[in-house]
Amino acid sequence: MIGRKIWAIAEGYIPSTSTGPAPEMISHETACILNTGDRDAHVTIMLYFTDREPAGPYKLTVGARRSYHLKFNDLEEPEPVPLGTPYSSTIISDLPIVVQHTRLDSRQAENALLSTIAYSQD
Amino acid sequence: MIGRKIWAIAEGYIPSTSTGPAPEMISHETACILNTGDRDAHVTIMLYFTDREPAGPYKLTVGARRSYHLKFNDLEEPEPVPLGTPYSSTIISDLPIVVQHTRLDSRQAENALLSTIAYSQD
Amino acid sequence: MIGRKIWAIAEGYIPSTSTGPAPEMISHETACILNTGDRDAHVTIMLYFTDREPAGPYKLTVGARRSYHLKFNDLEEPEPVPLGTPYSSTIISDLPIVVQHTRLDSRQAENALLSTIAYSQD
Amino acid sequence: MIGRKIWAIAEGYIPSTSTGPAPEMISHETACILNTGDRDAHVTIMLYFTDREPAGPYKLTVGARRSYHLKFNDLEEPEPVPLGTPYSSTIISDLPIVVQHTRLDSRQAENALLSTIAYSQD
Numbered sequence: 001m002i003g004r005k006i007w008a009i010a011e012g013y014i015p016s017t018s019t020g021p022a023p024e025m026i027s028h029e030t031a032c033i034l035n036t037g038d039r040d041a042h043v044t045i046m047l048y049f050t051d052r053e054p055a056g057p058y059k060l061t062v063g064a065r066r067s068y069h070l071k072f073n074d075l076e077e078p079e080p081v082p083l084g085t086p087y088s089s090t091i092i093s094d095l096p097i098v099v100q101h102t103r104l105d106s107r108q109a110e111n112a113l114l115s116t117i118a119y120s121q122d
Numbered sequence: 123m124i125g126r127k128i129w130a131i132a133e134g135y136i137p138s139t140s141t142g143p144a145p146e147m148i149s150h151e152t153a154c155i156l157n158t159g160d161r162d163a164h165v166t167i168m169l170y171f172t173d174r175e176p177a178g179p180y181k182l183t184v185g186a187r188r189s190y191h192l193k194f195n196d197l198e199e200p201e202p203v204p205l206g207t208p209y210s211s212t213i214i215s216d217l218p219i220v221v222q223h224t225r226l227d228s229r230q231a232e233n234a235l236l237s238t239i240a241y242s243q244d
Numbered sequence: 245m246i247g248r249k250i251w252a253i254a255e256g257y258i259p260s261t262s263t264g265p266a267p268e269m270i271s272h273e274t275a276c277i278l279n280t281g282d283r284d285a286h287v288t289i290m291l292y293f294t295d296r297e298p299a300g301p302y303k304l305t306v307g308a309r310r311s312y313h314l315k316f317n318d319l320e321e322p323e324p325v326p327l328g329t330p331y332s333s334t335i336i337s338d339l340p341i342v343v344q345h346t347r348l349d350s351r352q353a354e355n356a357l358l359s360t361i362a363y364s365q366d
Numbered sequence: 367m368i369g370r371k372i373w374a375i376a377e378g379y380i381p382s383t384s385t386g387p388a389p390e391m392i393s394h395e396t397a398c399i400l401n402t403g404d405r406d407a408h409v410t411i412m413l414y415f416t417d418r419e420p421a422g423p424y425k426l427t428v429g430a431r432r433s434y435h436l437k438f439n440d441l442e443e444p445e446p447v448p449l450g451t452p453y454s455s456t457i458i459s460d461l462p463i464v465v466q467h468t469r470l471d472s473r474q475a476e477n478a479l480l481s482t483i484a485y486s487q488d
Contacts, residue, residue: 133466
């Protein structure tokens with residue numbers, strides 16, 4: 001079993017403007033989730049903000065032996081992620097997964113990238 | 123309880139020049155701090171330099187169930203962070219938190235980004 | 245013995261276009277693998293996708309006291325990595341190694357970079 | 367005591383060309399080292415390559431309560447780091463330290479950045 005069940009990403013910010021062709025050059029953030037196991041993983045995401053109570057839970061399933069590149073921009077239920085707003089997130093799974101956080105920022109003509117394996121614990 | 127109480131960021135450097143509209147494109151560094159718990163976390167930051175004794179303590183509170191995106195550029199008491207100067211930092215909390223380090227460098231026309239989950243221990 | 249035997253990279257995406265002189269400015273992803281030990285490490289890589297079964301195993305040897313910068317673009321057997329397609333990977337070794345993930349994205353005129361130490365466990 | 371004694375950076379590559387004013391915009395890699403303790407830390411660095419035996423040891427001292435931003439470009443004894451060449455590194459200390467790896471790549475007109483906390487173990 002590869003991975004852990006509890007993950008957190010302290011950084012979060014989807015730039016509100018973009019440059020370049022859609023969809024690939026739209027400013028976005030992703031939580032890439034890997035489930036190497038033989039059963040589907042049920043994942044719950046919560047979003048934390050500066051000055052309001054958390055949003056969520058957002059529910060998704062990552063299939064057995066599948067990679068899921070979750071775009072925070074695409075979250076809709078129970079509410080979308082506000083653009084240009086600092087946030088953090090937790091990703092909790094019923095089975096071990098691995099989570100990596102990435103941002104593409106295309107506010108200026110040339111895009112910038114950041115990425116890190118998220119914080120995890122047992 | 124998600125997170126740990128002791129965190130460190132070995133890299134630190136706020137570029138002294140910027141390109142693009144303020145405030146979002148001003149070169150800056152952040153320590154994004156997530157407190158998922160039900161009590162406020164009291165956080166103490168120390169800054170370490172190449173050739174002088176450390177600066178601090180800087181004190182801040184991260185509310186229960188809140189995300190705090192601390193801009194190092196905004197630290198003022200007991201002293202501001204010098205620009206264009208290498209430094210490191212420790213972030214110590216009385217309750218578990220998660221910390222991620224990010225820099226936006228806009229010295230040139232197009233911004234560059236870096237980010238990493240900070241080092242943590244129990 | 246420095247390192248661990250089980251590693252995972254949840255993010256994976258080789259941009260399908262590039263700008264600038266080949267080979268150095270071709271958009272690519274690497275898994276940099278360090279073997280500090282005195283024996284060769286035998287490494288097996290698996291690739292995970294959104295909507296199909298995993299690809300692999302890919303087999304390689306990292307010599308004793310050697311650094312191996314594996315370009316995912318160069319994987320051929322049993323099949324190449326599709327461009328412009330989200331994926332994840334696992335890197336399993338018979339001896340302790342250290343793995344770091346890096347992407348150079350040159351879709352636009354100025355390249356962007358991301359990097360992180362991969363997730364590891366015993 | 368904050369940190370660990372054994373650190374490794376699997377990625378390493380100093381681009382051989384640069385754009386922009388020296389010294390700040392010269393393509394470079396750093397290992398930022400933090401020693402929060404009350405005694406000087408004695409650090410030994412080894413460099414690993416693709417097709418030759420390791421280089422080193424490189425010796426340096428990180429003072430008590432000091433941050434040391436080591437530029438790999440500046441290493442000279444026993445030999446300089448070759449440019450445009452893949453490598454990896456280990457950073458071993460007699461006292462706990464924290465290590466973060468950063469690259470500034472200015473081969474093109476606009477610089478790109480990457481950073482990650484290094485791999486550590488007890």
